[in-house]
Amino acid sequence: xxxxxxxxxxxxxxxxxxxxxxxxxxxxxxxxxxxxxxxxxxxxxxxxxxxxxxxxxxxxxxxxxxxxxxxxxxxxxxxxxxxxxxxxxxxxxxxxxxxxxxxxxxxxxxxxxxxxxxxxxxxxxxxxxxxxxxxxxxxxxxxxxxxxxxxxxxxxxxxxxxxxxxxxxxxxxxxx
Amino acid sequence: xxxxxxxxxxxxxxxxxxxxxxxxxxxxxxxxxxxxxxxxxxxxxxxxxxxxxxxxxxxxxxxxxxxxxxxxxxxxxxxxxxxxxxxxxxxxxxxxxxxxxxxxxxxxxxxxxxxxxxxxxxxxxxxxxxxxxxxxxxxxxxxxxxxxxxxxxxxxxxxxxxxxxxxxxxxxxxxx
Numbered sequence: 001x002x003x004x005x006x007x008x009x010x011x012x013x014x015x016x017x018x019x020x021x022x023x024x025x026x027x028x029x030x031x032x033x034x035x036x037x038x039x040x041x042x043x044x045x046x047x048x049x050x051x052x053x054x055x056x057x058x059x060x061x062x063x064x065x066x067x068x069x070x071x072x073x074x075x076x077x078x079x080x081x082x083x084x085x086x087x088x089x090x091x092x093x094x095x096x097x098x099x100x101x102x103x104x105x106x107x108x109x110x111x112x113x114x115x116x117x118x119x120x121x122x123x124x125x126x127x128x129x130x131x132x133x134x135x136x137x138x139x140x141x142x143x144x145x146x147x148x149x150x151x152x153x154x155x156x157x158x159x160x161x162x163x164x165x166x167x168x169x170x171x172x173x174x175x176x
Numbered sequence: 177x178x179x180x181x182x183x184x185x186x187x188x189x190x191x192x193x194x195x196x197x198x199x200x201x202x203x204x205x206x207x208x209x210x211x212x213x214x215x216x217x218x219x220x221x222x223x224x225x226x227x228x229x230x231x232x233x234x235x236x237x238x239x240x241x242x243x244x245x246x247x248x249x250x251x252x253x254x255x256x257x258x259x260x261x262x263x264x265x266x267x268x269x270x271x272x273x274x275x276x277x278x279x280x281x282x283x284x285x286x287x288x289x290x291x292x293x294x295x296x297x298x299x300x301x302x303x304x305x306x307x308x309x310x311x312x313x314x315x316x317x318x319x320x321x322x323x324x325x326x327x328x329x330x331x332x333x334x335x336x337x338x339x340x341x342x343x344x345x346x347x348x349x350x351x352x
Contacts, residue, residue, distance in 0.1 A: 003238040003245045003316050013190050014197055019213040019291055021190055021197055026240060029316055036240045037195040039215060039291075062179040063289035064202060064212045069179045070289055107334035109342060111287040112294065113239040113246055115195055115215075120339075140179050140205055156350055158283035163296075163339040166285060170346040174332055 002029045005036075018077065041118035045088040046075035046164045047103070048172040049096060049125040055145040056169070057096045057128070062140060063162075071144065071154075072162045073169070075120070084121040093131040095141055101127025106171050111163055122168045124175065148173065178205045181212075194253065217294035221264040222251035222340045223279070224348040225272060225301040231321040232345070233272045233304070238316060247320065247330075248338045249345070251296070260297040269307040271317055277303025282347050287339055298344045300351065324349065 009025035020040040027033055049057040062069045076091035078084065088103050106122040135141055146154075152173050153159075160166045185201035196216040203209055225233040238245045252267035254260065261279060269275050282298040309319075322330075328349050329335075336342045 003236065003318065005238050005240050005316075007240070013192075016189075016199070016213045017211065019197065019215070021195065023192070024240060035193065037192045038241050039195070060179065062181050063286070064181050064183070064200060065214050065291055065293045066286045066289040066295075067293075070286065072289075107342070108337065109339040110239070110242045110246070110337055111339040112292065113242040113248075113338055115241055116288065116292075117241045117243075118288065119242075140181075142179065156347060161284065161286055162289055163285040163287040163343055166283070167339055167342045167346070170343070171332060171334075 004029065005034075008033070037115055039116040039118070041116050042080065043078045043084070043117075043119045043121070044075060045078065045084050045091055045121045045123065046073050046168055047088050047092045047100075047123045047125050048073050048106070048168050049092060049098060049100065049128055050148070050172070050176065051128055051145065054148045056148060056151050057098065058144045058146050058151075058165075059095055060142040060144055066161070070162050071146075071160065072165045075164060085123075088121065088123045088125070092125055094134045096143055097131055097133035098128040099131040100125035101129070106168060106175070109164065109167060120164050122164065122171070124172045148176070180205065181210075184209070213291055215292040215294070217292050218256065219254045219260070219295045219297070220251060221254065221260050221267055221297045221299065222249050222344055223264050223268045223276075223299045223301045224249050224282070224344050225268060225274060225276065225304055226324070226348070226352065227304050227321065230324045232324060232327050233274065234320045234322050234327075234341075235271055236318040236320055242337070246338050247322075247336065248341045251340060261299075264297065264299045264301070268301055270310045272319055273307055273309035274304040275307040276301035277305070282344060282351070285340065285343060296340050298340065298347070300348050324352070
């Protein structure tokens with residue numbers, strides 16, 4: 001079966017700081033037309049930083065869209081033209097104050113492929129040494145060191161509510 | 177540390193079919209103001225349907241935002257006022273043609289808490305019996321039965337690119 005949709009028109013709705021919204025008109029495999037509301041996003045990285053003592057550095061951050069603070073792994077948005085490996089190193093140091101000797105790619109995921117072009121590159125960071133934290137203005141982040149076993153328990157018990165964090169913890173813990 | 181942000185203003189940018197975009201002005205814990213671009217979304221469900229023969233029913237679907245067809249578990253958006261349990265049963269039958277004797281909640285995640293209010297309720301479905309498929313207009317979905325061991329291999333090898341699918345497979349496979 002041919003699944004591909006072909007874009008035959010596009011309308012820009014909003015050009016914001018982080019989000020850009022457009023409505024595409026597509027031709028379906030059966031010849032009919034449909035509309036697709038698409039958020040254009042630059043992409044992002046996330047990092048599972050595992051310390052020598054077996055704890056994972058995580059961040060607690062208020063997420064307005066979720067209406068609560070969530071426990072997540074360090075993450076951030078790609079700068080224009082930025083290499084994901086470099087972005088992972090930068091975001092890790094900015095959010096946690098640590099640098100990694102080794103940053104190993106884990107996977108790449110689309111968090112919401114139904115409506116956002118965002119793709120997240122996930123990494124496992126080991127060999128951590130102190131650098132310096134440098135949070136973006138308006139970023140309120142609390143650093144938490146979570147033991148590996150506790151992180152796994154939380155992931156399997158439904159206590160991790162951020163999708164990228166849940167994916168990355170479960171994959172990383174299987175590869176340590 | 178107080179992490180909460182307080183909304184002091186909101187501007188509606190777009191009211192679409194699936195997406196609604198607004199820009200909120202928030203007061204940060206330090207007293208400063210900042211803007212938050214927020215996609216308001218009704219929420220969704222996803223289901224890991226495990227057959228008696230140990231295969232998982234998955235769907236291959238073209239995702240315009242990802243520019244490719246992705247292998248995912250059955251999923252769909254909540255109707256206004258719809259109970260997530262009922263939505264999971266409905267979407268499972270619509271997308272796969274199967275009904276489940278047992279639908280067990282696995283977890284609830286925010287796929288993109290940085291900018292979308294979408295929350296996905298994930299379920300494990302067992303005791304599958306034939307019902308009838310009934311895809312939405314414009315939905316082109318190919319049904320695939322994936323052996324449990326192959327699904328786990330793909331998840332750990334980075335071959336699952338959809339975040340909800342990666343989370344749900346890894347959690348479900350640990351609870352079977």
